[in-house]
Amino acid sequence: EVKAAGRDGYRLYRPAMLDAVKGEKALEAELRHAITAREFELHYQPILDVGTRSVHTAEALVRWRHPVRGLVAPDRFIALAERTGLIQPLSEWIIEQACLDAVSWPPSVQLAVNVSATQFKRGNLFDVVMRALLRSGLNPQRLQIEVTETVLLEQQSEQLQTFRRLKAMGATLVLDDFGTGFSSASYLTNFPFDKIKIDKSFIQGLQSRECAAVIASAVVLAKGLGISVTAEGIETESQFEDVRALGIDFAQGYLFGRPVPCNEFVRAPVFRDDLNRVCRTGTFGGG
Numbered sequence: 001e002v003k004a005a006g007r008d009g010y011r012l013y014r015p016a017m018l019d020a021v022k023g024e025k026a027l028e029a030e031l032r033h034a035i036t037a038r039e040f041e042l043h044y045q046p047i048l049d050v051g052t053r054s055v056h057t058a059e060a061l062v063r064w065r066h067p068v069r070g071l072v073a074p075d076r077f078i079a080l081a082e083r084t085g086l087i088q089p090l091s092e093w094i095i096e097q098a099c100l101d102a103v104s105w106p107p108s109v110q111l112a113v114n115v116s117a118t119q120f121k122r123g124n125l126f127d128v129v130m131r132a133l134l135r136s137g138l139n140p141q142r143l144q145i146e147v148t149e150t151v152l153l154e155q156q157s158e159q160l161q162t163f164r165r166l167k168a169m170g171a172t173l174v175l176d177d178f179g180t181g182f183s184s185a186s187y188l189t190n191f192p193f194d195k196i197k198i199d200k201s202f203i204q205g206l207q208s209r210e211c212a213a214v215i216a217s218a219v220v221l222a223k224g225l226g227i228s229v230t231a232e233g234i235e236t237e238s239q240f241e242d243v244r245a246l247g248i249d250f251a252q253g254y255l256f257g258r259p260v261p262c263n264e265f266v267r268a269p270v271f272r273d274d275l276n277r278v279c280r281t282g283t284f285g286g287g
């Protein structure tokens, strides 16, 4: 699947067979080279407050600007980076660059970053986040950490400790891809999440009674626990109307904006004129 993204025709390369084309070792070498060659960049996608229809958050999504393949999507290299340990330097750069970008936005706009399971296992996520906040000067209250359910399957007590420290610092904890894991409900009672993001597969399947039921019960569950709800992957007005009727608080999807580079993000029509500022360029290790 190759899809266009953004006005300038950014294209994401998502070949199903990329891993099969080259051996794991060759790909690892390529990824390692990409890190030193600064071939990564961050794109930002808006998350809207449903009540005000204004931009509440920008989610940072990493891309690999490959010299031959063009823009490579994260699902083509994040897993490899995790297996090889390269996720460590890569995500240190991601978190710091995202914080550096976000300090130039209006303070009302929050920053959401995705974190990897490996960073919880290595146990230094808190230090990485702390360093990024100190170097950038970003208020921790503006930072959201998105984790997927699979992160939580192992080493629960260590993760809980990291979560508590991040929250004590002022950051918001988000459970990403809600509904795709094995025991979403128990994660909400066992971990101190502030927010859930209902996986886009349920929004894309909204026509079916089953998907609507999952979203509706997720909203009831979250509300009962004092947790707010984001719906991701909203592509049409009709999907937006449906999830609004089901009571979600925040909305994200191509309907409102695709992920775009920082300088383009701040120029997007969803921002007012006075939000129009120049960002530092997001190249790997840059600055």
Ligand code: C2E
Pocket: 045, 060, 061, 062, 073, 074, 075, 078, 091, 094, 114, 115, 116, 146, 176, 177, 200, 232, 233, 234, 235, 252, 253, 254, 255, 259
């Ligand atoms: P995610 O965190 O659940 O991000 C949402 C994905 O859905 C993004 O794909 C986004 O571009 C896509 N999306 C947003 N709106 C729509 C829509 O309306 N329709 C459709 N069809 N898709 C939509 P992307 O950027 O390819 O990222 C895929 C996954 O890669 C992310 O899922 C996240 O798990 C991971 N990822 C991305 N950036 C990072 C990163 O910096 N660090 C780590 N550890 N993982 C990342």
Ligand code: MG
Pocket: 059, 114, 146, 176
């Ligand atoms: Mg996410």
Ligand code: MG
Pocket: 176, 177, 197, 199, 200, 232
């Ligand atoms: Mg998600």
Ligand code: MG
Pocket: 148, 176, 177
């Ligand atoms: Mg995901």
